[in-house]
Amino acid sequence: MDQASTWDAAKSGADRNEPQRYNPDEIEPRWQAQWDAQPDLYAAEPHTSGKPKFYCLEMLPYPSGQLHMGHVRNYAIGDALARFMRMRGYNVLHPMGWDAFGLPAENAAQKNNTPPREWTLKNIAQMKAQMRRIGFSYDWAGIEVTTCLPEYYRWNQWFFLKMVERxxxxxxxxxxxxxxxxxxxxxxxxxxxxxxxxxxxxxxxxxxxxxxxxxxxRYADELLDGLDEMPGWPEKVRTMQRNWIGRSEGAEVEFAVTAAADGMEETARIKVFTTRIDTIFGATSMQLAPEHALVKEWAKADAALSGAVATMVAEQKAARETGDIGNIEKHGVATGRTAINPFTGETLPVWVANYILADYGTGAIMSVPAHDERDFEFASKYELPVKRVIVGAGEEEAPLPYIGEDAFLIDSGAWTGQSCAAAQQEMARFAQEHGFGKKTTTYRLKDWGxxxxxxxxxxxxxxxxxxxxxxxxxxxxxxxxxxxxxxxxxxxxxxxxxxxxxxxxxxxxxxxxxxxxxxxxxxxxxxxxxFVDSSWYFYRYTDAKDSLQPFDSQTANYWFPIDQYIGGVEHAILHLIYSRFWTKVMRDMGLIANSEPAERLFTQGMVIKDGAKMSKSKGNVVSPDDMIARYGADATRMYALFAAPPDRDLEWQEEGVAGISRFLARVYRLVGRYREVVREATGKPSAALELEQRLLRSLHQTIAKITEDFQARWHFNTCIAAIMILVNEITGAEAALDKGEISSATLAELLRSLALLLAPFAPFLAAELWQQMGCPGQVFAQSWPVADAELARENEIEVPVQVNGKLANVIKLPAQADEAAIKAASLADERVMARLVDKTIVKHLVIDKASGKLVNLVVK
RNA sequence: GCCCGGAUGGUGAAAUCGGCAGACACAGCGGACUUAAAAUCCGCAGGCCUUAACCGGCCGUGGGGGUUCAAGUCCCCCUCCGGGCACCA
Incomplete structure (x- = not known):
């Protein structure tokens, strides 16, 4: 028997005996229908509302037609946050849309003979239905964006024209x-x-x-420098973007080419890019890329060269394709030409080398084997001279190649004795003054085709x-x-x-x-x-129905920057660098005031199954639909938040989802047993009785913990664990509860608060419980509960007592106990005393921190 | 090669500022309920040693060293796993 039918059998069996059974199949669609009937349920308020704004955005999906677990996780994180922030009193913009252009629609069209538009819109309808089934709180009616519709893409065209103009x-x-x-x-x-x-x-x-x-x-520098002032973005993403932009500051220097070793007639010039112009007195050859224009020209009349070059081109191509360019063995061939070092007047042989790339810098280098590992390797192979021109302080004999820059020049004419840093500046200036070079910067980033x-x-x-x-x-x-x-x-x-x-x-x-x-x-x-579509879609959300302009600037300036953007790290360079670029262009056009699209970025971990990323080819895909059918939407999304902190990879374990489902069922039954009490409860909760005090203390500690973890840490797993602890405590006290050791108002306070705390994680169940308890309004429209420090305070504390750092016992003391009282109590404890026999106390430490107190006795 | 993450019970994880390691779950085991099973409820649960049992002791956060009264947490060295970059001149 498979699991699904076991579960179904169990459900039907339980139905007969237990009318109070938690049945997400019944609860969730009922609420979904009710929510769907209110199109403005999750609509943001206009910017004139007095509330602080919060723009919560998750990356929009490609409408493949099937939501996968990665989406569920991504959107469960965003939805929990959006719901939490609404309850915290923010005006929340929480939109969703469709990255709807792209190749799969064409492939599908070819395969099934369905027009791409039809195929895409059908997929969107399917995925939207899935998202609604899970209960994500998007403002569908107000601001949905579908990039393949002319209402949207006309603005791509409009931006394109503006970019042509600019x-x-x-x-x-x-x-x-x-x-x-x-x-x-x-x-x-x-x-x-x-x-x-x-x-x-x-x-x-x-x-x-x-x-x-x-x-x-044109924006390369700004895109790069801006990264330093984006503390809300993960360092990892910023590093990836820095690498991608690949700014390299250096100089260009032109070398005159002469026909033969001793000829002085200039026949061409080779421009090189170097970050180490300070080493130019150590240049002993020049290396050109096999695809360098000059090489092509020379090869025309030189069969031997032509052959060698063809080999190198093929080699580079093959290496590039297999991805291990960088590991190919260096080799080259002399062209018979020489060039003149403009700083020294020396002639240098000109080579073609397979380790020089045509598309970086100028496709040519000056080879300084004494101060570059690659040049050193090459020079060693062909026995080219190695000339030291840089020495570190006290490192005159340091082995070559010496690549340090915190050093000084030797044997470098007028620059001898200067620091590398100074020489880099001054030699570039000298080259510029004499017309054979200049300071320059190259980028790995190329214009966007x-x-x-x-x-x-x-x-x-x-x-x-x-x-x-x-x-x-x-x-x-x-x-x-x-x-x-x-x-x-x-x-x-x-x-x-x-x-x-x-x-x-x-x-x-x-x-x-x-x-x-x-x-x-x-x-x-x-x-x-x-990627054009996704570069600015989040601006359109702020004014998605505008037919006169891409969006209204005033509205965009209210909502931007995005307060929290959430998505996969796979977009760290593509989408996230293009959208930063687009934002800067729009700023320069005067459309918006912000220079960066998002204040904070969060990249969630992958969803893993059996140790590997879920993929069709590995056959380890778990369908959200299946999970929802078996355990419900609340359990599925809550598990996605519970199983790991959101930045880590998450191993999907169906038993875990079942566990969450059991927990929700327990909550459902708990509230079910007392809902009539809650409905009829009047008055304020009291902490007069010992049990009331204990439970209210737990409640307020839980509220404080969840609020803190939600805001400061984003550890939804510990938020959910805290709710479980609270529920365990309430159910554990049920025997006493049934004996009336608690007022109905206090019980009502506990259970109502429980529904509120569950609302960001399990919105269907929270709504159902809220209603069953007869509470007015929608649960997600309520204010988030506020922890009362007074009620949360313990009146008795547990103090661990260590002897030489090892736990001897834990003693209970009144919360007000001062240091002297704690010292005395720790010495009076039997288990502690047993460890002090025949020992001298060297120190008696009492640690008192917000997190708790602790005693350590250092003895000899 | 360089730069980021990460490694904690059988499993996912917790320990937030250097202060009781393993919260909360999953799987497991024992019990209650049941003709029986499922569901549910209660309990046990890092390893080793000792004990008839309790009591107790020792070890333990990838490995090795260090700082400290106290280290999963800080410092140094190393191993493995994941990701990014990589003849970028």
């Missing part, structure tokens, strides 16, 4: 990453270890194509004027006026994977007129990268 969008021919399976280009960020991020076994090819780019590099040869994306609002007109060559590119927006995606499109843009085959779309001269024109048939 010189931030431009077209250029370049080598691009091409995935044959996607039949489209990929941004650098979408290439992982030389392979497509969507097809891990597909090696990415390089193709030369005309592409649209967004000039993210946004063209995709796909159908299911935002059309790029540009046309090519066929005849040309004044100031424009035939075939030149013309931006459409804003009045022409939106450029609608045509509905009837044949989707194939034969390469090229599907839109190019739609005649009605392709052919148009030039907005300037009225002559015939062709539309741009590429569509935008879907």
């Amino acid at each position: 010189g931030l969008a431009y077209r250029k021919s370049s080598k691009v990453n091409w995935c044959p399976q996607c039949a489209t280009v990929l941004a650098n960020e979408q290439v992982v270890a030389g392979c497509c991020w969507r097809h891990e076994d597909q090696i990415v090819e390089q193709r030369e194509l005309e592409q649209w780019f967004l000039r993210i590099t 946004v063209s995709r040869q796909r159908y299911w994306g935002t059309p790029i609002p540009m046309v090519y004027c066929e005849r040309g007109h004044e100031g424009l060559q035939p075939g030149g590119v013309v931006p459409l006026p804003e009045s022409a927006l939106p450029v609608l995606l045509p509905e009837q499109v044949e989707i194939t994977h034969e390469g090229g843009s599907p839109l190019a085959r739609v005649a009605e779309f392709l052919h148009t007129t030039c907005p300037v001269c009225g002559g015939p024109a062709r539309r741009e048939t590429d569509t935008m990268d879907t």
